[in-house]
Amino acid sequence: MKIATSTDFIGNNLLEYCSGVLGDTLSQAPSRSRIQELGVLSTCVDRFVYGYTDIENDALSADDEILNWCFSEVATDLTSAIWLLASGFYKASASSLRNALNVGAASLYFQMRENGHIGTGCSRFFAEWDRGVRETPTWGEMKTILKAQTSVVAFKRRTGLDTIESTYSVFTRLCGYTHTSAFDVKGFPVTAINLTGTAPAFDAEAFDRGCSLAVETMAHIAMLWQVAYPEIAGTEPLKHKDPKYLHLLFPGPIGPEALIHT
Numbered sequence: 001m002k003i004a005t006s007t008d009f010i011g012n013n014l015l016e017y018c019s020g021v022l023g024d025t026l027s028q029a030p031s032r033s034r035i036q037e038l039g040v041l042s043t044c045v046d047r048f049v050y051g052y053t054d055i056e057n058d059a060l061s062a063d064d065e066i067l068n069w070c071f072s073e074v075a076t077d078l079t080s081a082i083w084l085l086a087s088g089f090y091k092a093s094a095s096s097l098r099n100a101l102n103v104g105a106a107s108l109y110f111q112m113r114e115n116g117h118i119g120t121g122c123s124r125f126f127a128e129w130d131r132g133v134r135e136t137p138t139w140g141e142m143k144t145i146l147k148a149q150t151s152v153v154a155f156k157r158r159t160g161l162d163t164i165e166s167t168y169s170v171f172t173r174l175c176g177y178t179h180t181s182a183f184d185v186k187g188f189p190v191t192a193i194n195l196t197g198t199a200p201a202f203d204a205e206a207f208d209r210g211c212s213l214a215v216e217t218m219a220h221i222a223m224l225w226q227v228a229y230p231e232i233a234g235t236e237p238l239k240h241k242d243p244k245y246l247h248l249l250f251p252g253p254i255g256p257e258a259l260i261h262t
Contacts, residue, residue: 007198017200021088024202031204034211035086042078044238044245045218049074049104049225051237052111060229061114065122069130071107074100074221078214085210088200091190093210094177097217101171102136104221108228109142112149139168146228151261155227159257163227166254167220174217215248222249223258230261 010017026032049071053064081096110126117123128134146152146164156162176184184190188209192199195206226232238246250259 010198010200018087021200021202022086025086025088025207031086031207035082038082038085038211038214039079040241041215041218041245041248042075042082044241044249045078045222046071046075047241048222048232048237048249049107051232051235052225052229054235054237055229055231057231059115061111061117063114066107066110066114066126070103070110070126073103074107077103078218081214081217085207085214088196088202088207090195090203090206090210091177091180091192091199094174094190094213097213098171098174098178101167101174101217101221105139105142105146105167105171105224106136108225109137109145112145112228139171143168146224149228151230152228155230155258155261158261159254161254161257163224163254163258167224170216170220174213219249219251219255223254226250226258227254227261230258233259 026035050064050067053062053067055062077096077100081093081100084090084093084096110123110129113123113125122130125134125137129136143164152163173185177190181190182194189195189206192201196203238249247255250256
């Protein structure tokens with residue numbers, strides 16, 4: 001593992017040093033392969049959720065306004081997280097994953113509000129957010145709506161699995177990186193001083209944890225939308241993708257049950 005002598009050294013040699021850490025990550029076939037796999041998986045998340053617009057159900061708004069203007073941020077945050085992971089900025093990578101998970105849930109919240117909206121135009125919840133006059137909803141606000149969704153209630157009743165709380169637990173863990181806790185809720189180091197001394201730096205264990213966090217985050221975004229709108233899977237949004245990506249997005253115990261949810 002290559003460690004800088006000081007943060008001053010990194011700042012004074014930023015381009016050369018950061019490029020070197022990226023090179024350290026990508027010089028190894030396994031880590032290079034995992035970065036590539038994460039990139040493809042991020043496109044699978046995007047494609048899967050966009051399957052919502054192909055649902056044939058007159059009770060739902062199939063307009064892609066919310067997906068285009070809100071959910072699209074998920075892809076940006078995910079690719080940012082993957083690039084930061086490859087570059088040895090592990091805390092910043094997890095923080096970007098938090099952003100992706102948060103906006104993925106907020107998009108679902110806005111979509112549920114939209115489907116319950118009566119009248120012309122978008123619901124005020126999304127319209128005001130889109131104009132910049134409403135804050136992104138907090139999880140306390142979102143949970144009330146997400147948990148009350150008929151399909152979410154039915155899923156929990158049938159399986160005993162709480163998709164919303166499972167997703168929130170991942171979000172809570174990622175908050176430790178955004179708010180710079182010394183260690184995350186599982187006891188793994190978060191700050192550079194506890195992890196590699198300085199950042200960026202390639203560390204095999206931290207890289208592996210970062211990859212796992214990325215997969216877990218993407219899976220919870222996909223599972224959250226599928227449980228809320230189980231018709232998505234029926235549109236076969238990942239029909240032409242390698243089946244391994246479907247397995248990564250829908251791990252047990254929630255994933256397999258979500259895919260057969262009706």
